[in-house]
Amino acid sequence: MPHDFLKPHWSRFIGPRAPDPVKSVYKPHSEHLFSSPYGPFPESPPDLNIHEFCFPPENPLPEDYPLFVNALTDETVTLHQFYARACALARVFRHDGPNPLGLGKSPVNDKEDGEILGLFSKNHIHYPMVAHACFRAELVFGGISPASTPFELWWVLRKMQITSLMCHESLLPVVVEALKLGSGENDKSTPLRLLLDPKKIIVLSDNPEHDRISGHPTLESLVRYGTTLSEVPRKLLGGDRMAYLFQSSGTSGLPKAMMISHKNGIHSGLQSMITAVQGSRLMGIEPLSIPSRLLGVIPMYHSYGMILWILRINLLQSSSYLLPKWDVELALKSIEKYQLTVLPLVPPLVRQIAQSPLTEKYDLSSVTGAMSGAAYLPPDVAHSLAKKLPSSSGLPIPSGYGLSEAASIASPAPPGLFGLEYAPPGTIGYLLPGMEGRVVDPDTLQEVPKGQKGELWARGNVVTPGYFKDPKATAEIFTEPGWLRTGDLVLRDEHDRLHYLDRLKEMIKVKGLQVAATEVEDTLLDHPEALVRDACVAGVDNGRGDGSLFVRAWVVLSQDGIKQGEEVVAQKLDEFVKQRLSRHKWITGGIEAVDSLPRTPSGKMLRREMRDRYHARIKAEGKSKL
Incomplete structure (x- = not known):
């Protein structure tokens, strides 16, 4: 058998x-x-869908129990509520259903274009339900860090080719600022342009009674609408088809979109x-x-x-x-x-x-x-x-x-x-x-x-x-x-x-989160006053012994930077990074001006050498960077 x-x-x-x-x-x-x-x-x-792996269609639900609880408010979603809500929202998300949002068909791989829903929210008791509604509707989604700055969000929206977005109400201002950055047609670092349709933004509100916020439908209003729709029996497709995208820095550079x-x-x-x-x-x-x-x-x-x-x-x-x-x-x-x-x-x-x-x-x-x-x-x-x-x-x-x-x-x-x-x-x-x-x-x-x-x-x-x-x-x-x-x-x-x-990768771990050294370096070199002509970023010991690191930068000053002085430049660079990047990417390990930076004959930055020099100096001085 x-x-x-x-x-x-x-x-x-x-x-x-x-x-x-x-x-x-x-x-x-x-x-x-x-x-x-x-x-x-x-x-x-071979074609199994994640949702049907978790909820096999022939298996009855077990006895109900609390699935997600907000530990601050005690608001609760039970397993049966979760399943009913996911099914209702999936009926709304189906591109071949009533489709009130006008969603298109999702791509099955990166050879195709299509609908991709961004999930831009802090942890929330309804976030997993949205993910399962997407699985059930065969709608590809991309998870986006809620700590993203407008610039980072703008970048990730393009890398993931996000066409629609579920956004927590507290993050709407970040979305507004990101959209102001335009399509990206002048950005030569990637050919991908901004595709997000502002008419396809859904708001995740902490108040379930709201139907619209800032002109956008709320998640709850869509769930309520979905409960009025009839279920259409269908075989869900999965297997090697793309299910979701992760925000990943990969081996270097600004965040990439990783397929799962x-x-x-x-x-x-x-x-x-x-x-x-x-x-x-x-x-x-x-x-x-x-x-x-x-x-x-x-x-x-x-x-x-x-x-x-x-x-x-x-x-x-x-x-x-x-x-x-x-x-x-x-x-x-x-x-x-x-x-x-x-x-x-x-x-x-x-x-x-x-x-x-x-x-x-x-x-x-x-x-x-x-x-x-x-x-x-x-x-x-x-x-x-x-x-x-x-x-x-x-x-x-x-x-x-x-x-x-x-x-x-x-x-x-x-x-x-x-x-x-x-x-x-x-x-x-x-x-x-x-x-x-x-x-x-x-x-x-x-x-x-x-x-x-x-x-x-x-x-x-x-x-x-x-x-x-x-x-x-x-x-x-x-x-x-x-x-x-x-x-x-x-x-x-x-x-x-x-x-x-x-x-081996040029990545820095800060409290479990990845920081691409090249992203911080590019930000330093992109300062509007052109204060530095070369930059090196690496993770250094934070002195706490918890496995996390500090981000430290070494820079070679430009002529304008030399005129302004190391202290002024360091302050300006620090402020610029804080404006541009998330908190875990800030230069908590300090900024140091140097005459030159070590590179291989092919031009590759020797970040580990700078890191090791710094650690050796700190050890010799008998100090720890706290």
Whole structure:
């Protein structure tokens, strides 16, 4: 009997040939190509849509429960409400339905043009519903950072070729300013022009009674309209078709638009289900039988947030309590008030909770697990929070590894699973379900022997098809078809555990968010007074030991800059960056004038050399940059 990928039972997630978590023993080897101890993905229908993966049409909904809760106001959306609202909104979004917004058909890949809906909002209890309405309506969407400045939004709208937009009411002024920047016809850095139709802007309002705001229909008004429409039975299409776009900086430069197919999204959600099922079987617990309550702070537009809040809905009973913004005391209050069981975090938040004296004031005994992602988690940080959690059993907080280009690649496994050796902090664990890996010399592109450092290349159904309408950027991450060059330096040890060493990409991690050095450099060089003739930007140690970095700039002054002086120039450049870029891209590590910047004979900036010089100088001076 063939495996039923959509049946309402946990066995759907692992397939008939999945290794037994107790009896099966993974055997490390020295072959260059290595695979996940969890084995391959179970076979799935080729045209499956993400929405039907989460809500199989033949399966009845389980008993209702709170799905999303605003931790500040207690406003709640239950699972049944979520599904009904997603179906209603999908009827409105269908290009071949009544279509009150005049939406067109979406492209299936970047060879086509078509309707793409931008989602420009902070975390909100209705954001995941909009995503599922898009899946169900076969409407491609693109997640956009709510921290975007008008210039950044203008850029991303063009890179994603956004034609329509859902915008939180608080961000409407940013949209207005972005539209003032024009079509981009004079911008030679990209041929893509602004396509957003102001008549296709939807407003997400915190007041459900509003029908229109600033002349635009509200999301609630469209949901209400959708409830009056009849459902038209149809086979939803998915598979290799484009489902959504991520805002990604890729290897360098201003943000790019990264494509995610339905197959990608399904398998990203499936990975966490496989690990949960196999972990429960190892402990002798009925898989997925214990409801979980999650702290909701990871951004929904981020790949980490997509897995948590959108790609696993209805796959397990999970209630998410969303914080409108990060506040350590509100987080602790929410853990105690709602008896939260799981804390998905990023390294700076792990450290804040662990070190805050407020932690002692609140009852954290309900927490059965915490996890970290989006950036490297230092071992001392992993241990420090574990000591504060009564149910941690002394085990440090695990940290997963992934990229926007492949949401989940590796993670520590539960001790004893498949006979695997423990993966301590400082390692990124083992390849996740369905993944294959190679460790390659980034210069020669030849595999390195086991135990030597090299660039991690990854292959699997979670890997992006590439960057939207950007073949050059796509070619940079796929030297060989199907093999994603992660840009990260790793070491594969004798147990096939992966150790993260450094980034080969010119990217800076600030509180889990990516900063492209070239974007900040270009901004400095673009100052209207032409104060500098060369610039170098790199991430430097912030002195806090939380895995996050400060952005530091070294500049070579122009003649006009020399006349004005280093202090005046530094102040003007700092103010210009703050006007142009999001807060996490600000130059918190300082601006230093230098006579020249190191480059290779081919002209490539040696950012690491500048960073290392700075760290050596600080160490010699016996100071830390705080």
